[in-house]
Structures are given as C-alpha cells and as structure tokens.
Amino acid sequence: MIKLLKWLSVLSSLGMLFVLIGGALVTKTESGMGCGRSWPLCHGQIIPSNITPELIIEMAHRLVSGGVGLFVLVLSILAWRYIGHIRETKLLAFLSIFFLVAQGLIGAAAVKFGQSDFVLAMHFGISLISFASIFLLTLLIFEIDRKFDADSLYIDRGLRVQFYSLAIYTLVVVYTGALVRHVGASVVCSGWPFCDNSSPLAFGSFNMYEWVQMGHRFAAGLIFVWVAYLFVRIRKQYKSKGVMRSGWNLALILMILQVFLGAMIIVTQLNLFIALLHALVIACFFSLLTYFILLSSRSAKYDKTK
Template sequence: MNNVYLKIFGIVTTIGMIIVLIQGVLVTQTGSGDACGAEWPLCLGQVFPESPTVQTMIEYTHRVVSGLLGIMVIILSIWSWKRLSHIRETKFFAVLAVAFIVFQGLLGAAAVVWGQSSAVMALHFGFSLISFASVMLLSLLAFEEDKSQAFDKPSLPASLRNYIYFVLCYLYIVVYTGALVKHTNSSAACSGWPLCNGQWIPPLEGRVAVQFGHRAAASLLFFAILILFIWVVRHYKQQKSIYYSSLVSLLFVTIQVISGAVVVFTGFSLATTMFHAVFASMLFGILSYTALLAYRSKQI
C-alpha cells in the first residue's frame, strides 16, 4: 500500500491519455484543427475565446486537456523515478513518456502556427501512442512494487522475443498508415470492404493507394499477431503472462479489423472512427506490455 496514491495517479493519467487520443481523432474528423486560428497557445488571440463555435471548442478543449495531461505525465514520471527507481525499466519509461508528450505538444503547436505536411502530422498520433504506452507501463510498475512477481518472467527463445519486438514495431507502422489516411482525407477513397472500389487490388494511385495501403498493412498485422498467438499456444501456453497478453492482443486486433470494416459500412461515422482509434491505442498498449515481458524473459 506504500504507493497507493502513485497507483491512483497513474490510472487517472493513463485514462487521461486515452481521452487525449480520442480528442485528437475528434479534432481531425471534424476539421477543427485550425478553428483557433494560426495562434498557439492563444485561441483566436484570447486565453478564453469569446462566443466560440463548436469547432473552436473542440480544438480549444483538446489544447487544454493536452496541456493538463502533459503536466500530469511529467509529475507521474518524476514521482515514479523517485519511488520506483529500483525497478530497472522505470527511468526508461519515465524519460520516454516525458520526451514524447513534449514532442507531441511541439508538433501540434508547429502545425497550428506554420502548418505541416500530412505525413508529418500523422506522427502526432504516433507520438501520442508512445507516450500513452509509457504512461501505462509506468502505472503497471507501481502495482508491481507491492509484489515482485506481479510480472512473471517467462522463459522464451531469442526467436520469439525478436518476433514480438518486430510485431510491435510493425504495429506502429500500421498505426502511422492509419493516421496518414485521416490526415490526407483518404478515408472514403475505397468504397466497400474487403474489396476496394470493387477490386481486390485497385490502381494504386493518390488517395486510393493510401487507403488500400493501410488496409493491406492492417490485414498483415492480423496474421502477424495470429502467428504470435499460435506460436505461444503451441509451445508456451503454461507461461500465463505471455499466453494471456498474446490472447488479448489477438482479441484486440480482431476487434480492430472488424471496427475498420464497420467504419466503412457506416459511412465513416464519428463514433465508429473514434472507437477504431481507441482500440488501436489499446492494442499498442498490450503489445508494449508483451514486449516488456519478452525483454524480461529468461533466454532458453
């Protein structure tokens, strides 16, 4: 119980990071990115905008909540550094969480003031994911403090460990392609699912190439995680931490694929698009945890 307040603060910060991710999707989907004008941190030249439109409020609240969460992430990182420094991964995740929340804020501010390419702005969501995963793992370390075996240490071969690292890196690429779809307004470039404009492989040009590329990458991700799960079930099912983390990863990627199809069938509605983004974040979080287990595993 020594770190009960740290645990609570970690949980609240982790939930807050998910809210920030949802708000970011909301800003993009509603075209509210420039609703505060080309000014930052002011909005339309004011600290509190007067008579704001709905889009202005969406952008403004995103800025406020992001700023608040940035402070909370810094507090959590310093707090964890002091209380959990004996756990070897603490300092790494603390630095990572702060670094990427700062990068995310600076990139968002630069986009407002000077504008950025769609490719660069897609990184904004990617940076948010890394910061979210780092905050989540810091929070888990606080729970581990009370029980040294909270994260058991599976025994895994180098081949499986390296494959887990590969899947995590590949997931980040897939997430980036998804963010690129949004920032290039390519969501509706492919009608129908799983076919794209009535074809399995459409002409790969312009926005169709961006959308189809994301679909293809996401499909390969599903099979990559399926292979991981089958590998674990066949040889390491008795090692519960790696078994359950791979099982949850497969569940989340399945939901992610289904939600992607639902997004298309519902005409890219705001609710389904936000749900799709949330599960992408949760999938990245659980695979990051799986990678932590792999890193801590005993080599066989």
C-alpha cells in the first residue's frame, strides 16, 4: 500500500503542478472564455464543433484539473486511512481536497457568472496552497524528514514566526502578481526596476494600472530582502544543520531567479514561456517554505511538551 501511496502522491504532485501552470496559461493567453459561459461542457457540447486555440487551452485545463482531482481524492482517502497516525497527514489531506475544490468552484463561477478581477486574482493563490498541501503530503509519504535528519532539528520561536509571516506575505505578493495579470497591467510600465527609469520618482502621474504594477514590484522587492536576511541568519545560526542550510540556499536561488524572470517579463514584453516559468518558480519557492513551516510546527509541539 505504501508503494501505491508513493506513486499516487508523485502523480498528484506533478498533476497539480500542471493544473497550477495550466491556470496561469489560461490567464496569460486570455482563454478563460474559450468555452463561452458553459461549464463543465464547452459551448454546451461534449465535443465542440468550432475549435479555437482558446477553446483547446481552456478545455485541456478543465480535463487535467478533473483528472488530478480524482487522483488527489484517492490519495487523501488512502493517506488518511494508512498513515493517518502521522501528525500532519489528516490536516494536509483535508487541505489538499478543500483548496482543490475551492479553486475549481471559483473557476466555474468565473465562467458561468463572471467575477471581478480582484476575485479572480485569488485563484492562483488558492492553487498554490493546494499544490503545497499535496507536496507536503508526498514528503510525509516518502518520509523525507528521516532522510534529511530533520527530526533532530529544533527551530527557535523567533525564526518560526518569521517563516509563518513570510508564508502569509508570499501569498499577498502572489495575489498582487495575479492582480497585475487580471487587470491587464503586465506591460503598462516600460522600464525596470522603475516604471519609467528616466523619471523614477514621478509617482504623482501614475494611473491605476501603473500603481498595481509598481505595488507588486515593491512587494516583490521586500520579499527578496526578507529571504536574503533569513538566508544570512540561517547560515550563521544553523551552520551545522544541513537541511536548513541547503533549504535556504535553494530558497535564495529561487528568489533571485524569480526577480530576474519578473524583469525579463517586462524586457520581453510578456513572453509566454518566461511568464509561465515565473509562475513555476514561485510555486517551488512557496512549497519549500511550507516544508519549513511543517518543521516549525514540530518544534512548536516540542516546546509544549518540555
């Protein structure tokens, strides 16, 4: 059964990653209405007669999401039953299903009834939480903690608070990035890092779209500084803990890559491949961060038992 759980967890994690990137592809190619106001059918048909690129993208995203949903459901039920004794299993199984259903309902509601840009911007963040939950469930199944000797790791309270706060703030930054896409502000600024490098402080002339774009850049800049600070702190404080050092080496690399890709989106005028890679990197970073939150929760439990 454990072997089956491993296969299911890997397939579910990879599948959810495709769902996440597929959702970004739908948004970036403006394919959300590729099937019209019909859901779950496409233009009210099982096999549509008028095939367009937007229809193919939207329909493929729906099919992949539905298939992955079945995998996640089976994985959650089996994990609950067979490894439910592991402390985090039941919560992660519930979160995996809950947020996967939530993102599906938001997507369906957007098709059937329409939604404001501010509501639609939540979709990617919800997908991110669902992916992270499935990813952590996969790590539990593979007993990743034992492999990296994370059971002997104690994370102090101050650093735990930093991890929790950074995770919440990351979702805020993700939301602002999704809002940039949904309101059509992706390339409203021609310069980088400022909206107009020739007049970097001309904030008074900004329109709403420029404020949305620059608000996201400022938020992203803060998260980069925060990750760099934690990287330096962890290198000093946990120099003998390989899981901490390796993890935050990777976290800093991912954040540097994320900033670079954000700049390249502007330089290339919204190149689709770069934009999708931008979404993939933040998904990897957030999932890595949630792993350290899992370790932090175990340290918090240790505090209570002392």
